Amino acid sequence: MGTTILEYLGWFFLTVLKFLITPSTMIGLGYSWIGTIITVFVSACIGFLCFFNFGEVLFKYLAKRRTNPGKKFSKMNRFILRIKTKYGLLGMGLISGIISVPIAGLLASRYFRDEKKAIPAFSLAFLLWTVFLTSISWVIKYIFHGSL
Numbered sequence: 001m002g003t004t005i006l007e008y009l010g011w012f013f014l015t016v017l018k019f020l021i022t023p024s025t026m027i028g029l030g031y032s033w034i035g036t037i038i039t040v041f042v043s044a045c046i047g048f049l050c051f052f053n054f055g056e057v058l059f060k061y062l063a064k065r066r067t068n069p070g071k072k073f074s075k076m077n078r079f080i081l082r083i084k085t086k087y088g089l090l091g092m093g094l095i096s097g098i099i100s101v102p103i104a105g106l107l108a109s110r111y112f113r114d115e116k117k118a119i120p121a122f123s124l125a126f127l128l129w130t131v132f133l134t135s136i137s138w139v140i141k142y143i144f145h146g147s148l
Contacts, residue, residue, distance in 0.1 A: 012046070016102065017100070019044060019100055019126075020133065024137040026040070040133075047101040048101050052118075058106070058109075059109065080107060089112055089115065090121070092112070096122055097125065097126065
């Protein structure tokens with residue numbers, strides 16, 4: 001299957017925006033298991049790093065503009081803080097595949113900016129999520145279509 005740079009750019013943006021569905025979509029369209037893993041993993045890591053670095057700039061800007069420092073806690077804020085407090089970096093890594101690449105990058109920037117293990121931990125989490133999602137998709141395709 002001849003894949004162009006534009007196709008991989010499309011997969012990159014789909015991975016960053018909709019991480020959970022990209023492996024299934026790629027496997028469904030006939031991409032190889034290893035090609036899917038490499039494409040999705042590299043895309044997720046690049047997207048994560050972009051949002052991780054953008055988060056620092058964003059949060060500094062918001063802190064300067066904030067006139068009322070009162071904090072409002074929504075259910076999502078409480079959930080994220082509970083995961084961060086109870087499970088730390090490991091817990092945030094485990095939910096990173098579910099909450100999307102941009103949100104994972106911004107949350108990591110907000111709560112784990114000073115931890116040296118943050119980027120490797122999230123990269124490992126995205127690798128594990130990618131292998132898991134790609135493998136599940138590949139098995140389902142094999143069961144329903146009977147071809148590898």
